[in-house]
Every structure is written in structure tokens, then in C-alpha cells.
Amino acid sequence: MKHKIISSGEQAVFEAGIKLGALYHQFTGAPISPASVDSMEKAIEESIALQPYVIDITVKIDRDIINARLNEFGYCEIEGRMLDVTLVTQVGCSTATVSLSYDSKLEYPLMKILQIDEN
Amino acid sequence: MKHKIISSGEQAVFEAGIKLGALYHQFTGAPISPASVDSMEKAIEESIALQPYVIDITVKIDRDIINARLNEFGYCEIEGRMLDVTLVTQVGCSTATVSLSYDSKLEYPLMKILQIDEN
Amino acid sequence: MKHKIISSGEQAVFEAGIKLGALYHQFTGAPISPASVDSMEKAIEESIALQPYVIDITVKIDRDIINARLNEFGYCEIEGRMLDVTLVTQVGCSTATVSLSYDSKLEYPLMKILQIDEN
Amino acid sequence: MKHKIISSGEQAVFEAGIKLGALYHQFTGAPISPASVDSMEKAIEESIALQPYVIDITVKIDRDIINARLNEFGYCEIEGRMLDVTLVTQVGCSTATVSLSYDSKLEYPLMKILQIDEN
Numbered sequence: 167m168k169h170k171i172i173s174s175g176e177q178a179v180f181e182a183g184i185k186l187g188a189l190y191h192q193f194t195g196a197p198i199s200p201a202s203v204d205s206m207e208k209a210i211e212e213s214i215a216l217q218p219y220v221i222d223i224t225v226k227i228d229r230d231i232i233n234a235r236l237n238e239f240g241y242c243e244i245e246g247r248m249l250d251v252t253l254v255t256q257v258g259c260s261t262a263t264v265s266l267s268y269d270s271k272l273e274y275p276l277m278k279i280l281q282i283d284e285n
Numbered sequence: 286m287k288h289k290i291i292s293s294g295e296q297a298v299f300e301a302g303i304k305l306g307a308l309y310h311q312f313t314g315a316p317i318s319p320a321s322v323d324s325m326e327k328a329i330e331e332s333i334a335l336q337p338y339v340i341d342i343t344v345k346i347d348r349d350i351i352n353a354r355l356n357e358f359g360y361c362e363i364e365g366r367m368l369d370v371t372l373v374t375q376v377g378c379s380t381a382t383v384s385l386s387y388d389s390k391l392e393y394p395l396m397k398i399l400q401i402d403e404n
Numbered sequence: 405m406k407h408k409i410i411s412s413g414e415q416a417v418f419e420a421g422i423k424l425g426a427l428y429h430q431f432t433g434a435p436i437s438p439a440s441v442d443s444m445e446k447a448i449e450e451s452i453a454l455q456p457y458v459i460d461i462t463v464k465i466d467r468d469i470i471n472a473r474l475n476e477f478g479y480c481e482i483e484g485r486m487l488d489v490t491l492v493t494q495v496g497c498s499t500a501t502v503s504l505s506y507d508s509k510l511e512y513p514l515m516k517i518l519q520i521d522e523n
Numbered sequence: 524m525k526h527k528i529i530s531s532g533e534q535a536v537f538e539a540g541i542k543l544g545a546l547y548h549q550f551t552g553a554p555i556s557p558a559s560v561d562s563m564e565k566a567i568e569e570s571i572a573l574q575p576y577v578i579d580i581t582v583k584i585d586r587d588i589i590n591a592r593l594n595e596f597g598y599c600e601i602e603g604r605m606l607d608v609t610l611v612t613q614v615g616c617s618t619a620t621v622s623l624s625y626d627s628k629l630e631y632p633l634m635k636i637l638q639i640d641e642n
Contacts, residue, residue: 170532170639179533180621180636183540188316192548194481195432196311202331209328212321216360238510241335243432246481264537272476279537282527289520294408295417299502299517302421310430313552313600357629362551365600383418391595398418401408426554434549440569447566450559454598479573 174258175282181219182255182264186277189214189225190246190266198248199241203227206244214253221261222254228268246275259285293377294401300338301374301383305396308333308344309365309385317367318360322346325363333372340380341373347387365394378404412496413520419457420493420502424515427452427463427491428484428504436486437479441465444482452491459499460492466506484513497523531615532639538576539612539621543634546571546582546610547603547623555605556598560584563601571610578618579611585625603632616642 193210210225228248235242251266261283269276312329329344347367354361370385380402388395431448448463466486473480489504499521507514550567567582585605592599608623618640626633 170641172636172639175527176533176536176636176639180536180540180619180634183537183542184544184634185540187541187544187546188548189544190548191433191545192315195429197307197332197335199335202328202335205324205328205331209321209324212324213316216316216318216321216358218358237512239335239337239512243484262537274475274477277537277541279529279533282529282533284527289413289522291517291520295414295517295520298414298418299421299500299515302418302423303425303515304421306422306425306427307429308425310426310428310552314548356631358631362603381418393594393596396418396422398410398414401410401414403408430553435545435570435573437573440566440573443562443566443569447559447562450562451554454554454556454559454596456596477573477575 174260175262175284177257178219178255178260178262179264179279179282181257182253182262182279183277185214185217185220185253185255186251186264186266188217189251190249190275194244194246196244197241198227198232198244199236200229200232203229203232219255219257220253221256222252224252226250249275252280261285293379294381294403296376297338297374297379297381298383298398298401300376301372301381301398302396304333304336304339304372304374305370305383305385307336308370309368309394313363313365315363316360317346317351317363318355319348319351322348322351338374338376339372340375341371343371345369368394371399380404412498413500413522415495416457416493416498416500417502417517417520419495420491420500420517421515423452423455423458423461423491423493424489424502424504426455427489428487428513432482432484434482435479436465436470436482437474438467438470441467441470457493457495458491459494460490462490464488487513490518499523531617532619532641534614535576535612535617535619536621536636536639538614539610539619539636540634542571542574542577542610542612543608543621543623545574546608547606547632551601551603553601554598555584555589555601556593557586557589560586560589576612576614577610578613581609583607606632609637618642
């Protein structure tokens with residue numbers, strides 16, 4: 167086993183992972199409806215963008231799934247499968263681009279590394 | 286011990302309690318800063334307003350406490366003591382008005398019944 | 405409209421509502437499996453029991469629903485529909501007994517007042 | 524800018540970041556006291572251990588901070604600064620060891636990569 171020196175790319179992708187995990191577990195469960203989805207998307211983006219090393223974030227919550235899940239009272243809860251997130255972190259000269267989106271094969275809200283760049 | 290029939294006022298104030306507990310434990314911990322506080326207030330109001338029996342809600346997050354708590358990275362987390370919430374529920378002919386605000390004597394974010402009305 | 409004086413029964417049921425809302429929005433979303441359900445039930449009970457005025461609480465998480473929801477990785481997340489909670493609060497001489505359980509007709513995790521007693 | 528192929532070490536450390544972010548935002552805010560800390564530590568460990576690629580996890584919640592923060596009602600809430608977590612993920616032949624612990628200089632609950640190993 168050899169212990170590696172930690173690169174800025176690894177730092178960037180670690181930070182990106184933290185943010186996806188944070189976003190997911192902070193905001194799933196919140197009541198949502200077609201009428202409130204815009205304000206929630208904006209609040210999540212502006213909240214997670216505050217965390218260290220985040221340089222870009224886009225949050226989309228799937229309107230079709232919201233509409234399909236509405237309960238008797240006209241709302242539902244944010245679930246992982248509704249979330250479509252792209253997030254970029256930068257540490258030193260490295261950037262990591264990651265995403266959260268529903269993988270219909272795995273039936274799982276999958277977090278993925280899209281790319282790691284060194285500038 | 287006598288078992289009481291449950292009144293609409295009791296129903297209304299029970300529902301109001303649920304919403305305050307939900308709001309608190311859903312949204313505390315979310316990253317916040319002076320730049321993001323407006324969108325977060327709006328999202329919380331629009332989210333909790335969706336829950337059954339809520340007819341009015343106002344959410345204020347204390348800017349002074351946010352500014353006092355900013356960390357090295359320029360943000361902090363929503364804490365109970367920052368929240369000033371007034372919420373009204375209606376069940377049948379009864380309304381319950383409740384609040385969450387910081388009690389500086391108890392050093393505790395206190396949830397209180399303000400009034401219960403029968404119309 | 406007449407403003408009512410707030411009774412200890414109303415206080416008790418308000419406090420009970422707060423605890424159900426808190427429990428729901430604090431713990432839904434947490435990873436769970438048949439192997440971890442015992443420790444989670446115990447932790448939720450002991451956590452929510454700490455809140456003011458709670459004198460009794462029982463938390464059950466439905467093993468059948470957990471087993472039906474297991475993903476590729478062998479776990480799922482706590483959802484409202486899995487929760488079966490009974491909780492008693494006491495304020496002054498009044499106690500409120502409330503519950504959270506899945507209402508299959510409404511397809512909704514319903515919070516209900518079971519009874520309010522004056523001693 | 525050159526696009527790198529993503530290594531198993533980067534995957535492992537990304538997954539480790541996800542888990543720390545998830546743990547933090549799932550469980551902070553939960554009521555805690557000296558009497559309930561054992562069950563909460565166990566539940567958090569067993570819950571987060573379920574997530575993909577986690578091969579080891581230790582969660583400690585600081586008793587001294589809990590005791591210093593107890594409110595009028597004899598409890599407090601889990602805060603980031605109380606958490607001392609070490610977590611290991613494995614992807615392919617790589618393992619990532621990461622931690623969450625309070626950095627008293629930064630006054631921040633810091634998530635850090637301790638090491639990345641290739642076997």
C-alpha cells in the first residue's frame with residue numbers, strides 16, 4: 167500500500183461530494199408543489215453556493231414527478247429522484263464538476279463525477 | 286380522569302404545532318448569509334404554507350444574528366435563535382395563531398400559542 | 405370572534421404536535437435497513453423524549469416497508485409511511501396522546517390526536 | 524485545460540465527501556443529552572455505514588460540549604462542532620480516509636481528507 171500525496175483535484179472532488187450530500191439531506195423532505203418549486207430551487211442554489219469552494223451550481227426539481235406525487239392536500243415532499251443538480255468546485259488550479267440525477271436503471275438518485283480539470 | 290371530546294380549537298393548535306416543529310427541523314442547518322436570506326425566507330414560507338390547514342405564515346430570519354455568526358467562509362447555518370415565525374392554522378371554525386421566536390431569558394427558541402379563536 | 409384563554413389541554417396538544425413535526429422532519433431521509441432499524445428506533449425515541457413536556461414515546465419503523473424498498477445497495481431511506489409513533493405530552497394537569505401512522509386511504513402519513521385528558 | 528480520466532482514488536474520496544455531507548445535514552439539529560448520546564452515536568454509525576462504498580465509520584459526539592450547551596430543559600441539539608467522525612470508503616483498489624472534526628482556529632467543523640491509498 168502506498169500513501170499518496172493529496173492533489174488539488176482530489177480536494178476539489180471531495181468538496182463537491184460534501185456539497186451533494188449536504189444538499190440532499192438538508193432539503194429532501196421539504197414540502198413542495200408546482201407553485202413553490204421556483205422559490206425552493208432558488209433557495210437551495212443560493213444556500214449551497216455559500217459553502218466553501220463552490221463556484222457554480224444549478225438545481226432543478228422535476229415538475230413532472232412533483233405533479234405525479236401530489237397528495238390529497240395538493241403537495242408532496244422533495245425526494246432524491248426529483249433532483250437534478252450540477253455543481254462545480256474549485257481548489258487551487260483544479261475544478262471538479264459533479265452531478266446528482268435519477269438513474270432509472272438503478273432506481274437510485276445517483277451522484278457522479280462528470281469531470282476533473284487541471285488548469 | 287375524564288376523556289374529552291376533541292374540539293376544532295385543539296385540532297387547529299395541534300396542526301400549528303406540527304408545522305412549527307416541521308419548519309424548525311427541516312430548515313435549521315441550511316447554509317445562510319445576508320445575500321441568501323431573502324430567497325430562504327421565501328422558500329420556507331412557500332414550503333410550510335403547503336401543509337394542511339395553514340392559512341397564513343410569516344418567516345423572518347434575523348440578519349443581525351447572521352452577521353454576527355459569519356464564519357471564515359462568509360456564511361453560517363440557520364439556527365433556531367435566528368427564526369421569527371408567525372403561523373395561523375384553521376380547522377373548522379377555529380383558528381390558532383402560534384409563533385416561534387427566541388426567548389433571551391430562557392436562551393431558547395420558544396414556540397408559543399398566541400391565540401385560539403372560534404368564529 | 406371571541407379570544408379564548410388557552411387551556412393546559414391546548415398547550416399539551418400543541419407541544420405534542422411540535423414533537424411529531426420535529427421527529428418527522430429530523431429523521432426522514434436517514435439511510436435505514438433491517439440491520440439498522442433497532443438502533444434508529446432507539447435513537448429517535450431517546451432524542452425526541454428529551455424535548456419539553458414529553459412523558460412517553462414509542463417509535464416503530466415498519467420492517468415490511470423497509471424490505472420492500474431496499475435499493476441496489478441494500479438500504480433505503482426513512483419515509484413518513486414507515487413511521488408508527490405514539491407520543492404523550494403533559495402540561496399542568498393535562499395530557500395529550502397523539503400518533504403518527506400511515507393512512508392508506510389518504511396515502512398520507514397522518515398525525516392525529518388520540519385523546520386529551522384532564523386529571 | 525486537460526480533462527483527466529477519473530481514478531478510483533478520486534471516486535473513493537468523492538464518495539467519502541458525500542457521506543460526511545449527508546451525515547452532517549441529516550443529524551445536526553437532533554435533540555441530544557448525556558443520557559441519549561450513546562444511542563445516537565450508534566444510530567448514526569449504523570445509518571451512514573449503509574451508504575455505498577463505506578467500509579468503516581466511527582462517530583463520536585463530544586460529551587463536554589453537550590454538557591456545556593444544555594438548556595433549561597436539560598438537552599441541546601447536535602451541532603457540527605460536537606462531531607468527531609472518521610470514515611473510510613473503498614472504490615476498486617483505492618480507499619479514502621476522511622474526517623470531520625472541529626477546527627478551533629477556524630471555528631469551523633472541518634471535513635478533511637486524511638489519506639488516499641491504492642492497494
